[in-house]
Amino acid sequence: MTEPLLRVRDLQTYFVTERGSGTARAVDGVSFDLYPGETLGIVGESGCGKTVTSLSILRLIPEPPGHIRPGSLIEFEGRNLLTLAPAELRAIRGNQIAMVFQEPMTSLNPVFTVGDQIAEAAIIHQHLSRKAARARAIEMLTLVGIPDPAETVDHYPHQLSGGMRQRVMIAMALVCHPKVLIADEPTTALDVTIQAQILELLDRLQAELGMSVLLITHDLGVVAGQADRVVVMYAGQVVETAATTELFDRPLHPYTEGLMAAVPRIDAPKSRLQAIPGQVPAATAWPSGCRFHPRCPHAWTKCANEEPPLLEGGDGDHTARCWLVQEPGRRKPRPETE
Amino acid sequence: MTAPLLDVQNLVKHYPGRPPVRAVDGVSLTIAAGQTLGLVGESGSGKSTLGRTVLRLQEPTAGRVLFESEDVFALARGPLRALRRRMQIVFQDPYSSLNPRMTVGRTLREPLEIHHLAAPAQMEARVAALLDEVGLDAAFAARYPHELSGGQRQRVGIARALSVEPRFIVCDEPVSALDVSVQAQVLNLLADLQQKRRLTYLFIAHDLAVVRHIADQVAVMYLGRIVERAPAAAIYSGPRHPYTRALLSAVPDPNPRAARVRIVLSGDIPSPAHPPSGCPFHPRCPHPKKNDRCRTEAPALRVVSGNPAHFAACHFAEQPM
Numbered sequence: 001m002t003e004p005l006l007r008v009r010d011l012q013t014y015f016v017t018e019r020g021s022g023t024a025r026a027v028d029g030v031s032f033d034l035y036p037g038e039t040l041g042i043v044g045e046s047g048c049g050k051t052v053t054s055l056s057i058l059r060l061i062p063e064p065p066g067h068i069r070p071g072s073l074i075e076f077e078g079r080n081l082l083t084l085a086p087a088e089l090r091a092i093r094g095n096q097i098a099m100v101f102q103e104p105m106t107s108l109n110p111v112f113t114v115g116d117q118i119a120e121a122a123i124i125h126q127h128l129s130r131k132a133a134r135a136r137a138i139e140m141l142t143l144v145g146i147p148d149p150a151e152t153v154d155h156y157p158h159q160l161s162g163g164m165r166q167r168v169m170i171a172m173a174l175v176c177h178p179k180v181l182i183a184d185e186p187t188t189a190l191d192v193t194i195q196a197q198i199l200e201l202l203d204r205l206q207a208e209l210g211m212s213v214l215l216i217t218h219d220l221g222v223v224a225g226q227a228d229r230v231v232v233m234y235a236g237q238v239v240e241t242a243a244t245t246e247l248f249d250r251p252l253h254p255y256t257e258g259l260m261a262a263v264p265r266i267d268a269p270k271s272r273l274q275a276i277p278g279q280v281p282a283a284t285a286w287p288s289g290c291r292f293h294p295r296c297p298h299a300w301t302k303c304a305n306e307e308p309p310l311l312e313g314g315d316g317d318h319t320a321r322c323w324l325v326q327e328p329g330r331r332k333p334r335p336e337t338e
Numbered sequence: 339m340t341a342p343l344l345d346v347q348n349l350v351k352h353y354p355g356r357p358p359v360r361a362v363d364g365v366s367l368t369i370a371a372g373q374t375l376g377l378v379g380e381s382g383s384g385k386s387t388l389g390r391t392v393l394r395l396q397e398p399t400a401g402r403v404l405f406e407s408e409d410v411f412a413l414a415r416g417p418l419r420a421l422r423r424r425m426q427i428v429f430q431d432p433y434s435s436l437n438p439r440m441t442v443g444r445t446l447r448e449p450l451e452i453h454h455l456a457a458p459a460q461m462e463a464r465v466a467a468l469l470d471e472v473g474l475d476a477a478f479a480a481r482y483p484h485e486l487s488g489g490q491r492q493r494v495g496i497a498r499a500l501s502v503e504p505r506f507i508v509c510d511e512p513v514s515a516l517d518v519s520v521q522a523q524v525l526n527l528l529a530d531l532q533q534k535r536r537l538t539y540l541f542i543a544h545d546l547a548v549v550r551h552i553a554d555q556v557a558v559m560y561l562g563r564i565v566e567r568a569p570a571a572a573i574y575s576g577p578r579h580p581y582t583r584a585l586l587s588a589v590p591d592p593n594p595r596a597a598r599v600r601i602v603l604s605g606d607i608p609s610p611a612h613p614p615s616g617c618p619f620h621p622r623c624p625h626p627k628k629n630d631r632c633r634t635e636a637p638a639l640r641v642v643s644g645n646p647a648h649f650a651a652c653h654f655a656e657q658p659m
Binding site: 162163192218221259275 | 380381489490523553591593598603607
């Protein structure tokens with residue numbers, strides 16, 4: 001098998017909270033691999049640590065209050081990004097690993113034209129002249145499907161719609177042809193018809209440019225359509241990983257299963273949804289044992305006391321952080337109605 | 339058939355400007371007692387403006403709203419206040435719609451006091467009963483909004499709406515800000531309360547899958563107008579308006595094996611200050627039959643596909659796409 005492009009091992013990113021309520025263990029021992037050309041989806045709800053994971057990769061965590069703990073490893077092409085000198089990291093950030101954020105309005109600088117912002121990375125990393133960089137910006141705007149690119153290049157962000165701004169963000173991220181694109185909820189702030197446009201665009205660009213995409217999202221529908229493999233996060237940990245079809249066919253972790261049952265579906269008639277009881281615990285006080293056990297319909301004493309590791313279950317690369325993998329007999333049948 | 343609980347007739351809401359913003363541009367709809375109408379649209383479609391104008395939280399430009407046969411826009415202050423007891427709203431963002439300096443208990447007591455719905459001695463018990471009804475422990479009465487999770491806040495927002503015992507609630511994107519597992523809890527709660535209290539909902543949402551789980555009827559809005567309206571089953575299985583078809587096809591399907599036929603619309607939603615001529619959807623419409631008529635003549639909302647309850651505003655609603 002090919003070598004992963006990006007290896008994350010035992011990533012721990014903690015935050016010291018203001019009011020002395022303790023340390024928030026936002027990301028608490030996360031490991032995964034990103035292979036060349038694939039789309040890896042990281043899915044989870046608010047507070048699961050998916051965004052902190054993505055920010056940690058490029059060391060964009062504000063320090064303080066945050067810090068990446070010693071022992072964490074983020075390896076890109078054999079080099080640990082966490083121990084690189086600032087100048088070495090800058091040569092990678094925005095150049096070989098680029099990022100698209102959820103909210104294009106707050107991520108774009110309102111006082112520079114979109115052309116200037118797209119050109120900046122090309123000038124810094126590829127030492128293009130201003131003129132060449134501008135031509136490159138127009139080329140990128142064309143690539144991401146912006147109408148009248150030669151005109152739009154001189155527009156300011158406020159003159160563009162939300163969908164167009166997200167296209168500009170993508171153009172900025174891709175201007176240096178990165179090997180890895182981290183897309184953090186790239187369509188969450190967009191209307192559904194605009195979301196469809198952006199997802200199509202990402203598909204096309206990935207096919208054309210051959211990059212790897214790390215797609216962070218809360219939306220199982222987006223993951224199902226875009227990702228080759230999926231990492232499910234809960235309470236700062238990876239709770240399940242599998243190929244996308246395998247995950248949706250045979251979810252092993254009760255949290256994954258619960259999420260899938262809770263998603264409203266357009267093809268189901270008017271009906272009650274299967275809700276997951278309770279709520280996500282606070283990052284300052286993760287539950288003992290399995291962190292999902294207070295909300296889990298199958299939990300028994302072992303779950304409250306012993307934290308399960310990621311266990312291999314089923315085919316090949318399917319793992320789940322759940323004791324049920326070892327003791328499937330303890331799985332309770334799903335109630336007909338709740 | 340009995341008169342509908344809510345009867346909206348040709349409602350118009352323009353915001354002043356040059357040109358004016360035509361947020362709601364001639365909407366008619368009815369909701370029968372005990373039913374849920376899902377009102378679907380993207381940003382700028384006018385769906386929230388419609389919800390607020392129906393409750394007269396803002397004054398209309400033209401049109402009529404009858405609630406239990408009473409003309410909402412003709413009421414003087416006193417009777418309007420009495421009517422507000424029967425019509426309530428739950429907002430999208432429970433954080434900005436709850437007063438951060440008031441405890442949950444005080445937030446829930448206030449409407450009871452204003453409308454003289456409970457004697458001071460019963461107040462605590464009433465607040466506890468309301469909290470219980472939305473699935474919160476009575477101890478929540480002493481908490482402040484910042485101490486609650488998003489789902490808990492939304493439950494408080496629902497309890498506040500219920501406190502005056504309304505018959506009708508406008509739910510304006512009530513679950514859009516919530517995570518999927520909590521969203522399901524709140525949707526189920528709304529469905530349970532509807533059963534128990536025989537409530538009527540106008541359920542506003544941009545998410546067609548959410549609406550699928552709660553609505554009996556669905557209306558789709560685009561640029562201030564309703565472009566399609568039908569019983570939920572009919573609209574999901576046989577959408578007639580090209581915009582509805584595109585919207586449904588764009589919803590990401592949580593099934594990786596689904597055959598994906600995504601109709602990707604080109605362009606953005608035009609500004610409601612500059613709606614296109616003719617059919618407001620024509621510049622983005624992917625319908626193969628689209629022609630000059632679409633550019634000049636606004637299609638009327640008419641019965642389509644032989645179902646007297648299925649309406650669409652498209653000249654070519656019967657043609658395949």
